[in-house]
Amino acid sequence: MRDKLIVAGKKFNSRLIVGTGKYKNMAECAKAIELSGADIVTVAVRRVNISNKNQPLLMDYIDPKKITYLPNTAGCFTSRDALRTLRLAREIGGWKLVKLEVLGDKKNLFPEMIETLKTTEVLTREGFKVMVYCNDDPLMAKRLESAGASAIMPLAAPIGSGLGILNQVNIKIIRKQTKLPLIIDAGLGQASDATIAMELGCDGVLVNTAIAKAKKPFVMAEAFKNAVIAGRQSFLSGRIIKTIMGSPSSPTKGII
Secondary structure (H helix, E strand, O other), X not given: OOOOEEEOOEEEOOOEEEEOOOOOOHXXXXXXXXXXXXXXXXXXXXXXXXXXXXXXXXXXXXXXXOOEEEEEOOOOOOHHXXXXXXXXXXXXXXXXXXXXXXXXXXXXXXXXXXXXXXXXXXXXXXXXXXXXXXOOOHHHHHHHHHOOOOEEEEOOOOOXXXXXXXXXXXXXXXXXXXXXXXXXXXXXXXXXXXXHHHHOOOOEEEEOHHHHOOOOHHHHHHHHHHHHHHHHHXXXXXXXXXXXXXXXXXXXXXXX
Protein backbone atom coordinates (compact mmCIF):
# COMPACT_ATOMS: atom_id res chain seq x y z
CA MET A 1 0.00 0.00 0.00
CA ARG A 2 1.27 3.44 -0.93
CA ASP A 3 -0.81 5.10 1.79
CA LYS A 4 1.51 4.34 4.68
CA LEU A 5 1.45 5.21 8.36
CA ILE A 6 4.45 7.42 9.18
CA VAL A 7 5.59 7.80 12.78
CA ALA A 8 8.84 9.53 13.73
CA GLY A 9 10.01 9.24 10.14
CA LYS A 10 9.41 5.47 9.91
CA LYS A 11 6.93 4.06 7.39
CA PHE A 12 4.53 1.22 8.15
CA ASN A 13 2.18 -0.56 5.76
CA SER A 14 -0.47 -1.32 8.39
CA ARG A 15 -2.34 1.31 10.37
CA LEU A 16 -3.33 -1.27 12.98
CA ILE A 17 -1.14 -1.61 16.06
CA VAL A 18 -1.72 -4.68 18.22
CA GLY A 19 -0.94 -5.33 21.87
CA THR A 20 0.68 -8.53 23.11
CA GLY A 21 -1.08 -8.95 26.46
CA LYS A 22 -4.11 -10.95 27.63
CA TYR A 23 -3.75 -13.85 25.18
CA LYS A 24 -3.98 -17.45 26.38
CA ASN A 25 -0.38 -18.04 25.36
CA MET A 26 2.33 -16.62 23.14
CA ALA A 27 1.48 -18.92 20.24
CA GLU A 28 -2.06 -17.54 20.14
CA CYS A 29 -0.69 -14.01 20.40
CA ALA A 30 1.71 -14.55 17.49
CA LYS A 31 -0.98 -16.07 15.27
CA ALA A 32 -3.44 -13.25 15.96
CA ILE A 33 -0.81 -10.65 15.16
CA GLU A 34 0.05 -12.41 11.92
CA LEU A 35 -3.60 -12.44 10.87
CA SER A 36 -4.02 -8.78 11.83
CA GLY A 37 -1.30 -7.71 9.43
CA ALA A 38 0.11 -5.37 12.06
CA ASP A 39 3.63 -3.99 11.60
CA ILE A 40 3.88 -2.70 15.19
CA VAL A 41 3.23 -4.55 18.44
CA THR A 42 3.24 -3.00 21.88
CA VAL A 43 5.25 -4.75 24.55
CA ALA A 44 4.98 -4.02 28.27
CA VAL A 45 8.59 -3.82 29.39
CA ARG A 46 7.64 -5.10 32.84
CA ARG A 47 6.26 -8.32 31.30
CA VAL A 48 9.31 -9.10 29.16
CA ASN A 49 11.17 -12.19 30.29
CA ILE A 50 14.90 -11.49 30.11
CA SER A 51 16.28 -13.75 32.84
CA ASN A 52 14.31 -16.99 33.26
CA LYS A 53 15.45 -19.40 30.53
CA ASN A 54 12.67 -21.81 31.47
CA GLN A 55 9.99 -19.35 30.42
CA PRO A 56 9.11 -18.59 26.77
CA LEU A 57 10.52 -15.50 25.11
CA LEU A 58 8.25 -13.22 23.09
CA MET A 59 11.00 -12.89 20.52
CA ASP A 60 10.81 -16.63 19.87
CA TYR A 61 7.27 -16.11 18.59
CA ILE A 62 7.32 -12.59 17.13
CA ASP A 63 10.44 -11.74 15.13
CA PRO A 64 11.59 -8.17 15.98
CA LYS A 65 13.35 -8.07 12.60
CA LYS A 66 9.99 -8.37 10.86
CA ILE A 67 7.69 -6.53 13.27
CA THR A 68 8.51 -3.34 15.14
CA TYR A 69 8.45 -3.70 18.91
CA LEU A 70 6.96 -0.69 20.68
CA PRO A 71 8.01 -0.84 24.35
CA ASN A 72 5.44 0.71 26.66
CA THR A 73 5.21 1.70 30.30
CA ALA A 74 2.05 -0.22 31.19
CA GLY A 75 1.66 -0.37 34.95
CA CYS A 76 3.59 2.82 35.66
CA PHE A 77 1.89 5.38 37.90
CA THR A 78 4.68 7.95 38.24
CA SER A 79 7.02 9.78 35.94
CA ARG A 80 9.95 8.24 37.77
CA ASP A 81 8.78 4.67 37.09
CA ALA A 82 8.02 5.41 33.45
CA LEU A 83 11.42 6.99 32.85
CA ARG A 84 13.23 4.10 34.49
CA THR A 85 11.23 1.58 32.45
CA LEU A 86 11.93 3.18 29.08
CA ARG A 87 15.57 3.79 29.84
CA LEU A 88 15.82 0.09 30.64
CA ALA A 89 14.12 -0.74 27.33
CA ARG A 90 16.70 1.34 25.51
CA GLU A 91 19.52 -0.47 27.28
CA ILE A 92 18.03 -3.90 26.59
CA GLY A 93 17.09 -3.53 22.95
CA GLY A 94 18.21 -0.11 21.81
CA TRP A 95 14.60 1.00 21.41
CA LYS A 96 14.00 4.74 21.00
CA LEU A 97 10.51 4.61 19.52
CA VAL A 98 8.40 4.03 22.63
CA LYS A 99 4.88 4.31 23.94
CA LEU A 100 4.44 6.32 27.12
CA GLU A 101 1.57 5.80 29.51
CA VAL A 102 1.50 7.08 33.06
CA LEU A 103 -1.69 6.00 34.80
CA GLY A 104 -3.55 7.95 37.45
CA ASP A 105 -5.41 5.18 39.27
CA LYS A 106 -5.65 1.40 39.30
CA LYS A 107 -9.43 1.25 38.89
CA ASN A 108 -10.16 3.28 35.77
CA LEU A 109 -6.63 3.36 34.28
CA PHE A 110 -7.03 6.91 33.05
CA PRO A 111 -3.80 8.71 32.14
CA GLU A 112 -2.28 11.06 34.71
CA MET A 113 -1.69 13.94 32.34
CA ILE A 114 0.54 16.16 34.49
CA GLU A 115 3.01 13.31 34.98
CA THR A 116 2.59 12.28 31.33
CA LEU A 117 3.44 15.75 30.04
CA LYS A 118 6.45 16.05 32.32
CA THR A 119 7.73 12.64 31.27
CA THR A 120 7.27 13.43 27.57
CA GLU A 121 9.44 16.52 27.92
CA VAL A 122 12.23 14.55 29.59
CA LEU A 123 12.13 11.66 27.13
CA THR A 124 12.24 13.87 24.06
CA ARG A 125 15.27 15.70 25.47
CA GLU A 126 16.95 12.31 25.84
CA GLY A 127 16.34 11.44 22.20
CA PHE A 128 13.32 9.15 22.52
CA LYS A 129 10.54 9.21 19.93
CA VAL A 130 7.49 9.20 22.17
CA MET A 131 4.03 8.00 21.25
CA VAL A 132 1.86 9.24 24.11
CA TYR A 133 -1.23 7.62 25.62
CA CYS A 134 -3.42 10.51 26.75
CA ASN A 135 -6.96 11.63 27.43
CA ASP A 136 -9.08 13.14 24.65
CA ASP A 137 -8.47 16.74 25.73
CA PRO A 138 -7.60 18.90 22.68
CA LEU A 139 -5.71 21.41 24.83
CA MET A 140 -3.52 18.75 26.39
CA ALA A 141 -2.93 17.22 22.97
CA LYS A 142 -1.48 20.55 21.81
CA ARG A 143 0.77 20.71 24.86
CA LEU A 144 2.04 17.22 24.16
CA GLU A 145 2.77 18.23 20.57
CA SER A 146 4.67 21.28 21.81
CA ALA A 147 6.59 19.03 24.23
CA GLY A 148 7.95 17.04 21.30
CA ALA A 149 5.66 14.00 21.17
CA SER A 150 5.95 11.87 18.03
CA ALA A 151 2.31 10.73 18.12
CA ILE A 152 -0.85 11.53 20.05
CA MET A 153 -2.75 8.47 21.31
CA PRO A 154 -6.01 9.51 22.98
CA LEU A 155 -8.22 6.89 24.59
CA ALA A 156 -11.55 6.05 23.00
CA ALA A 157 -12.80 4.78 26.37
CA PRO A 158 -11.22 3.25 29.49
CA ILE A 159 -8.60 0.58 28.77
CA GLY A 160 -10.17 -2.81 28.11
CA SER A 161 -13.74 -1.50 28.43
CA GLY A 162 -14.83 -2.23 24.86
CA LEU A 163 -17.12 0.81 24.90
CA GLY A 164 -15.89 2.26 21.60
CA ILE A 165 -15.29 5.94 20.87
CA LEU A 166 -17.23 7.91 23.45
CA ASN A 167 -16.32 11.44 22.38
CA GLN A 168 -16.10 11.79 18.62
CA VAL A 169 -16.22 15.58 18.81
CA ASN A 170 -12.99 15.85 20.78
CA ILE A 171 -11.27 13.40 18.45
CA LYS A 172 -12.32 15.55 15.48
CA ILE A 173 -10.96 18.67 17.16
CA ILE A 174 -7.64 16.99 17.95
CA ARG A 175 -7.44 15.76 14.35
CA LYS A 176 -8.06 19.25 13.01
CA GLN A 177 -5.43 20.94 15.15
CA THR A 178 -2.52 18.51 15.19
CA LYS A 179 -0.02 17.61 12.49
CA LEU A 180 1.17 14.58 14.47
CA PRO A 181 -0.04 11.04 13.83
CA LEU A 182 -3.29 10.55 15.72
CA ILE A 183 -3.82 6.99 16.90
CA ILE A 184 -6.81 5.85 18.93
CA ASP A 185 -5.60 3.87 21.92
CA ALA A 186 -7.78 1.94 24.39
CA GLY A 187 -11.45 1.11 24.69
CA LEU A 188 -12.33 -0.29 21.28
CA GLY A 189 -14.56 -3.34 21.39
CA GLN A 190 -15.34 -4.44 17.86
CA ALA A 191 -14.13 -3.95 14.32
CA SER A 192 -16.65 -1.23 13.49
CA ASP A 193 -15.12 0.94 16.22
CA ALA A 194 -11.86 0.91 14.27
CA THR A 195 -13.66 1.88 11.09
CA ILE A 196 -15.25 4.84 12.85
CA ALA A 197 -11.88 5.95 14.19
CA MET A 198 -10.37 5.87 10.73
CA GLU A 199 -13.35 7.69 9.21
CA LEU A 200 -12.82 10.46 11.76
CA GLY A 201 -9.40 10.97 10.20
CA CYS A 202 -7.27 9.10 12.69
CA ASP A 203 -4.01 7.73 11.34
CA GLY A 204 -4.34 4.40 13.09
CA VAL A 205 -5.72 2.43 16.02
CA LEU A 206 -4.17 0.34 18.77
CA VAL A 207 -6.10 -2.76 19.83
CA ASN A 208 -5.39 -5.41 22.43
CA THR A 209 -8.29 -6.62 24.58
CA ALA A 210 -10.86 -6.54 21.76
CA ILE A 211 -8.82 -9.14 19.89
CA ALA A 212 -7.20 -11.09 22.72
CA LYS A 213 -10.44 -11.62 24.66
CA ALA A 214 -12.77 -12.20 21.71
CA LYS A 215 -14.40 -15.63 21.57
CA LYS A 216 -12.54 -16.15 18.28
CA PRO A 217 -9.43 -13.94 18.46
CA PHE A 218 -8.09 -15.02 15.08
CA VAL A 219 -11.31 -14.06 13.31
CA MET A 220 -11.44 -10.78 15.23
CA ALA A 221 -7.84 -10.00 14.28
CA GLU A 222 -8.72 -10.27 10.60
CA ALA A 223 -11.88 -8.25 11.18
CA PHE A 224 -9.87 -5.38 12.65
CA LYS A 225 -7.40 -5.57 9.78
CA ASN A 226 -10.21 -5.18 7.25
CA ALA A 227 -12.01 -2.54 9.31
CA VAL A 228 -8.97 -0.28 9.47
CA ILE A 229 -8.43 -0.56 5.72
CA ALA A 230 -12.11 0.13 4.98
CA GLY A 231 -12.23 3.10 7.35
CA ARG A 232 -9.11 4.65 5.85
CA GLN A 233 -10.44 4.21 2.31
CA SER A 234 -13.77 5.70 3.35
CA PHE A 235 -12.03 8.74 4.88
CA LEU A 236 -9.86 9.32 1.82
CA SER A 237 -12.80 8.98 -0.56
CA GLY A 238 -14.65 11.96 0.93
CA ARG A 239 -18.11 11.20 2.28
CA ILE A 240 -21.27 12.83 0.98
CA ILE A 241 -22.71 15.84 2.79
CA LYS A 242 -25.35 14.99 5.39
CA THR A 243 -28.83 16.40 4.72
CA ILE A 244 -32.20 16.07 6.39
CA MET A 245 -34.01 15.77 3.03
CA GLY A 246 -34.14 12.84 0.65
CA SER A 247 -32.44 12.84 -2.74
CA PRO A 248 -33.60 10.35 -5.37
CA SER A 249 -31.03 7.96 -6.78
CA SER A 250 -32.91 7.47 -10.04
CA PRO A 251 -33.15 10.28 -12.66
CA THR A 252 -36.23 12.47 -12.47
CA LYS A 253 -36.10 13.58 -16.12
CA GLY A 254 -37.23 11.59 -19.11
CA ILE A 255 -39.70 9.48 -17.16
CA ILE A 256 -42.28 7.79 -19.38
